[in-house]
Structures are given as C-alpha cells and as structure tokens.
Amino acid sequence: MGRRPKPITLAAVLFFLAAAIAPLFIPSWATLVALILAKSIVVLGIILLLQAGQVSFGHAMFxxxxxxxxxxxxxxxxxxDILLYLLLGAVSSTVFGLIVGLFVVRCREIFFGMLNLAFSMVLWSLLEKMFSYTNGADGIRVARPHLLGMAFTPETFQYVVLYVSLLIAIVAFLGVQRHLDSPLGHMLRAIKSNETRLEYLGTSARRVLLVGYxxxxxxxxxxGALVAIIQQIATPEFGFWTKSGEFVFIAILGGGAHAFGAFAGAAMFEAVRFYAAAHLANAWQLILGVVLIVIILYAPGGLIGLRQRGKRAKQGAQ
Structure with a gap:
C-alpha cells in the first residue's frame, strides 16, 4: 500500500493549484495572489528562525x-530582466544577511529580535536620508522588466509575474521543508529546546543558527525583489519596523510549526486587508487585530494548528 500524503502537504498542493487557476477566471486576483506568494517567501524565513525560538523584528531589511x-x-x-532582478535581490540580501548574521547569532530571544530591529532601522534611515541616491521617501520606480528578452503588455505582465512568483514559491516551500527535515533543521530546533546539549555534541549552535539566518x-x-517588480516601486517603507512586524504577524497567524503556515497566514492577511480596506477603509487594521487576538487565544498554533486540532477532535469523536 502506498503511503497517504500528509494533510498539510495536500493542503499545500491545493493552495498552489488554486493560486495557478483562480486568477485565470478572476483577473483582478492575479496581482493579489502574486503579492501573497511573494510575501509568503519572506515569511518562510521568519518561520525558519522560529524553529530555533528566535523572532526577527528587523527582517524587513532583507x-x-x-x-x-x-x-x-x-x-x-x-x-x-525579471530573473536578473531576482538574482540581484537574492545575492545582495544573502551577503547582507551573512554580515549582519555574524553579529546577531551571538544573541538569543529578545536581544536577538532587538538587534535585528536596530540593524533594520539603520538601513531604513540610510534609505530615507540618502536622497540623491534613493529619492528618499518617494522611493525609486522599477520599470516593468522583460523575461528572457520578451516584453509584455501590463495585462499579460501580471500573469507572467504571477507564475514566476508561483514557481519560486513552490521551490522555496519545498526547500524550507527539506531544510527543516534535514540534520541542520533538527539542530536548529535543538537550539530552542536545549542549546547546551547541542554544544556538548560538538556542534556550534552559532554556526547552525547562522546558516538558518x-x-x-x-x-x-x-x-523583496518580487514585490518591487509587482508594485513597480521600492520605498524606504520596505525596511521600516512596521513591515517587519507585518511578516511576524503573518507567521503567527499562519502557524510557525510548518512551512505552509507562511502561505496560509499571508493568504488570510492579504485577503482581509484587500477586502476590508475596500469596504472599511479605516477599520481593516482593527479587523486584522481582532483576528490575531482570536488566533493567539484559541489557536496558538496558528491556522495550521487550528486545522490539526480540528482533525484530532474529529478522530477522538470517532
């Protein structure tokens, strides 16, 4: 007999299928879904660090x-080219992450979070003040790029970005899940449960955390590169502390125990903000706040944990 697929894996497959198909029938969703996927990729990094019990309040700097x-x-x-922009974004953030990581992996818990926040605010200040290079708060327009030498109309381009984002999101999801299931991933979790024992085994906790960072x-x-392409602008707000808070919010909302939590949280966050902002322009933050309070009080494992708890309750009733 073949092994049954894990429920969360099945949910991920259904989510990615819906992301690929739904915008074809509802064109106005193409940009929304692309944003959800792009932000989910960022939140995957937050979830990665949560495995070690560390919360980054400055992740918006990357x-x-x-x-x-x-x-x-x-x-x-x-x-x-879209691929060139993605390569530049990946390389620059990786190098920056390595430099910052050499400092922050020395800290744990609130000190880890606050040091990340400090680095993030320094970057935000530079983006704000170096007007001659960054245009200050106005940001820099990102002209619509081409893909492999092919140019597209705005209507077609939104689908090009959507499917590029979808492909990258799937690869990122599988990569993070593979990392969490690898020895490095288990060592990352050991930092949260018993870092001293990890050191006794001859493994450097700082090195393990640095790789994850x-x-x-x-x-x-x-x-970040994907969102800049989608919105065709980059502003200092991208590095502000509220943006970091948004990513942490999404991770908690979706659930940090599984990589799919990034996608569940981002979908809920962006859907509520999109529809609430359209009908309740001055109250969408209130609605998101209430949703988060309910999740923390009744489903501390996030949307993923709520689904798993419901399944266990159903099995217990049987």
Missing amino acids: FACGAYAAAFWGKYVGGG VFSAFLGGIG
Whole structure:
C-alpha cells in the first residue's frame, strides 16, 4: 500500500493549484495572489528562525535589500530582466544577511529580535536620508522588466509575474521543508529546546543558527525583489519596523510549526486587508487585530494548528 500524503502537504498542493487557476477566471486576483506568494517567501524565513525560538523584528531589511537591488539596477544601469532582478535581490540580501548574521547569532530571544530591529532601522534611515541616491521617501520606480528578452503588455505582465512568483514559491516551500527535515533543521530546533546539549555534541549552535539566518535573508531578498517588480516601486517603507512586524504577524497567524503556515497566514492577511480596506477603509487594521487576538487565544498554533486540532477532535469523536 502506498503511503497517504500528509494533510498539510495536500493542503499545500491545493493552495498552489488554486493560486495557478483562480486568477485565470478572476483577473483582478492575479496581482493579489502574486503579492501573497511573494510575501509568503519572506515569511518562510521568519518561520525558519522560529524553529530555533528566535523572532526577527528587523527582517524587513532583507526585504528592502532585495527590492532596492532591483531598483538600483534599473535606475543606474537601465532595463532589466525579471530573473536578473531576482538574482540581484537574492545575492545582495544573502551577503547582507551573512554580515549582519555574524553579529546577531551571538544573541538569543529578545536581544536577538532587538538587534535585528536596530540593524533594520539603520538601513531604513540610510534609505530615507540618502536622497540623491534613493529619492528618499518617494522611493525609486522599477520599470516593468522583460523575461528572457520578451516584453509584455501590463495585462499579460501580471500573469507572467504571477507564475514566476508561483514557481519560486513552490521551490522555496519545498526547500524550507527539506531544510527543516534535514540534520541542520533538527539542530536548529535543538537550539530552542536545549542549546547546551547541542554544544556538548560538538556542534556550534552559532554556526547552525547562522546558516538558518543567511537562508532566511536569501528568502527575504527574493520576496523583496518580487514585490518591487509587482508594485513597480521600492520605498524606504520596505525596511521600516512596521513591515517587519507585518511578516511576524503573518507567521503567527499562519502557524510557525510548518512551512505552509507562511502561505496560509499571508493568504488570510492579504485577503482581509484587500477586502476590508475596500469596504472599511479605516477599520481593516482593527479587523486584522481582532483576528490575531482570536488566533493567539484559541489557536496558538496558528491556522495550521487550528486545522490539526480540528482533525484530532474529529478522530477522538470517532
């Protein structure tokens, strides 16, 4: 007999299928779904760090790094390809993550989070103040790039970005899940449960956390480059602390125990914001806040944990 697929894996497959098909019937969803996928990639990095019990309150710096890498290329070199922008975003954020990571992996818990926040606010200040290079708060426009030499109309381009985002999101999801199931992933979890025992086994906890941190920075840069391409602009707001809070919010909302939590949380967050902002322009933050309070009080494992708890209750009733 073949092994039954895990429920969460099945949910992921259904989610990706819906992301690929639904915008074909509802064109207005193409950009929304692309944003959900792009932000999910960033949140995957947050979930990666949560396995070690560490929360980054400054992860938006890698998001901004990826976005501005694409924007600077377009502004100072001119033109560009989607794949080139993604490569620039990934490389710049990975290098930046390695530099910052050498400092932050020395800290744990609140000190880890606050040091990340400090680095993020330094980057935000530079993006705000260096007006001659970054245009300050106005940001830098990102001209619509081509893909493999092919140019597209705005209507077609939204689908091109959607399916590029979908492909990258699937690869990122599988990569993070594979990492969490690998020895490095188990060692990452050991930092949360018993870091001292990990050190006694001859493994450097700092090195394990640094690998996870750089991986999360890599994901943040790709997500940032995608959002810059989708919205066709990069602004200092991308690196502000509220953006970092948004990513942490999404991770908690979806559930940090599984990589799919990033997609469940991002879908809920963006859907509520999209529809609430359209009908209740001044109250969408209130609605999201209430949703998060309910999740924390009644489903601390997030949407994924709520689904799993419901399944266990159903099995117990049987």
